[in-house]
Amino acid sequence: MKNDTLFIERFQNRDEAALSKLYDNYSGAIYGVIIRMCRNEEAAQEILQETFMKAWDKSHLYDASKGKFYTWLYRIARNTTLNFLRKQDKLIQLEDLSVYEDEGVEDNQELHTELKGALSKLDAHHQKALRLVYFNGLTHKEAHEEMGVPLGTFKSYVRQALEKLRVVYGKELLLLICILELLT
């Protein structure tokens, strides 16, 4: 990941050029999370805009000592999306439930929400565990019930999945460094 410290400082000083740069850097990653979580392209677009609006309005609240900028942005996006979904649930309860029966948590080809990269190469249970908590917005408790495994086992799945990914990312990073060394 890039070092955005300078841009983040300028962003916190209401520099629109810095916001533009940070949007360019993070919007794809954040939009990927949002669209997988809400599974609605139009809504995802609105939520993405709202996420950056909130980040802009509350930029003074970001504390780099407590975590990465991406983490802060992800939490805003996650909460905004979950609020949208809660409102949708209320509307659905008032309407015909059968209309929504076919919608599940499976990947949607049209929305390009299938998992990619190292995550897609993980074991199915590791992949699902991360997808439930990271892309579907479930809590650990909801997710272990969804997977039908004890909470402790589920937590292990998440931890193990991240460790495996870290190894893959470490190798990729090492490979990248080697390529860069060769190029120079």
Place this chain on the structure above:
Amino acid sequence: MKDRDTIIQSGMLEQYFLGTLPKEQIAALEKMLAEDEILAVKYSEIETDFENIAFENAVQPPNFIKNNLFVAIQDDDPKVKTLPKEEPPAPKSVNPKVLMWIAAGIAAIFMVSSLWMFTQWNTAQDNLQVTQQELNTIKQQIANLEGNLKDSQLLAEVVKDPNTLQYALKGNDKIPGGLATAYINHESKSAVVNAQKLPALPADKTYQMWADVDGEMINMGIIDKSKDVVILQYIDEAASLNITIEPAGGSDHATVAQLVTNVYL
């Protein structure tokens, strides 16, 4: 507080990243992250792992979202000052003393205006009364003028009639200089007297005219001094005309002792 390994094994760091850690545990974990560098590094690794997943699974959003975002931000930018709306002033709490003064002021204004209106009303009443009196006076004057006109017309008619005989009744010692002129028309059997030159009498006295018929004084009527011309009762076969002074209202029988003038026909 749990130790580092327990925290790592419990999945608290992942939950903290995801924002699903119970609120009551957040402060304690943040305190440990601030104090425990190894734990902080572990958490940073988890953040990076999730960030890597996100970047690997990134989906490029449409370009118009960025445009919309900047339009929205500029609309919302405090640099663009929007003029404050003119709102009606919020109702202020009014001091009861002020309210009392206002009430007293209104009451005073009401009293002064009432007094002024009462005065105006009285003045109007007085003016109306004066006007009415003037109107009555004018009416009276008109009536008098009308009376005078009738008298003059009557006198003119009597005088211009060739059958009218004119008699001058000169006053005796009781009314020296007094004169009355009688107009008798035997054809139309009318009798009129002009008593303008008879001297004025006290309020309790009046002139009365009599016709002497065979030695008897017949009443012809009271001479009203306020009129120039007085119509009297015509008496047939009168030998003379006589004027006496009688008590106000007239008498049934002539007071011969008060005879002031007479003329033979």
